Structures are given as C-alpha cells and as structure tokens.
Ligand code: IMP
C-alpha cells in the first residue's frame with residue numbers, strides 16, 4: 248500500500264539551506280582541508296550535496312552504524328557495521344549525519360572516533376530533533392534544520408528502507 252507523505256521541507260528549501268551551511272563551513276575551515284565522514288546510509292544524499300558546495304580540499308570516508316531496525320523506535324544499541332577505510336590521525340574531521348534524534352548514535356561514535364587522534368572533530372547534521380535528545384552532551388556544530396518530533400523521510404532518510412530517494416523531507420502519515 249502507498250503511504251501518504253506530507254512535505255515538511257521542500258527540495259528548494261533544503262538545497263538553499265545546505266548552501267548557507269556550506270558557506271559557513273567554507274569560512275570556518277579557510278586554509279584547511281576537511282575530512283568528511285558520511286554516516287551510511289541516511290547521510291549519503293546530504294554528504295554529496297554538502298561536499299559539492301565546499302571549496303577547501305575535501306576527502307571522504309564512510310561508516311555504517313546500526314542503532315535501529317526497520318522500526319521507528321530506538322533500540323538504544325549502537326554497532327559498527329562498516330568501519331572507516333582511512334586513518335583519522337591529524338585530520339580535521341567532520342561527521343555528516345542525516346538526523347540527530349536521541350543522540351545515542353553520535354555520542355557513542357564521537358567517543359570512538361576521538362580515540363583515533365584526529366586534529367579536530369565536528370558534527371554537521373541535516374536535521375535535528377532537539378525535543379528527543381537523551382544524550383544532552385552531544386554538541387552539534389552545524390545544523391541545517393531543527394524539526395519537531397515527527398518521523399521524517401526523504402533526502403536519505405528511510406521508513407523501513409523506503410523513501411530515501413525523495414528529493415524533499417516529508418512526514419509519513421501513518
Ligand atoms: P539517534 O541515535 O537516536 O540520534 O538516532 C539517529 C538515527 O536514527 C538517524 O541517523 C536515523 O537513521 C534514525 N532516525 C531518527 N529519527 C528518524 C526519522 O524521523 N526518520 C528516519 N530515521 C530516523
């Protein structure tokens with residue numbers, strides 16, 4: 248059956264905001280190179296759109312962690328499914344996420360990645376649901392949009408692996 252999807256953020260709004268955030272990153276990282284860590288699978292669309300707008304030297308790596316099954320609720324369990332290919336030593340690292348919800352995934356990941364001796368480590372997210380935060384210590388350096396506590400899809404985000412390819416952010420009307 249087809250789910251009904253309501254547009255929360257249009258493609259134009261999302262792209263416009265990514266350009267603004269990229270400009271800020273370009274200023275903050277002037278004279279440096281940046282090493283982007285894309286959190287699969289949800290972060291992949293945002294990572295590409297962001298990376299295309301960055302003007303400093305950019306390198307990319309990918310990591311996959313699982314904290315959720317095909318469900319809309321957090322299991323609280325974080326597991327590295329695919330680790331990075333490259334060392335982080337001495338690099339200015341930016342973690343790129345689709346959404347920060349409870350913050351469990353990121354609080355775990357940041358601790359793991361800090362031990363690999365990057366020069367710096369920052370966090371950039373397309374969406375943030377601040378109302379849902381359990382791990383209050385997670386500091387988000389760059390946020391495109393803060394959204395209310397609704398389950399969203401599109402622009403990389405899925406509902407049971409569907410709708411990642413939608414070019415906008417939508418709410419599934421269950
Ligand atoms: P956290 O560990 O609770 O912050 O969960 C972050 C992860 O949960 C994200 O990277 C998403 O994969 C998933 N997630 C949280 N909220 C949503 C949502 O509204 N739609 C789709 N996935 C979500």
Ligand code: MG
Pocket residue numbers: 286287288289290345346
């Ligand atoms: Mg994710």
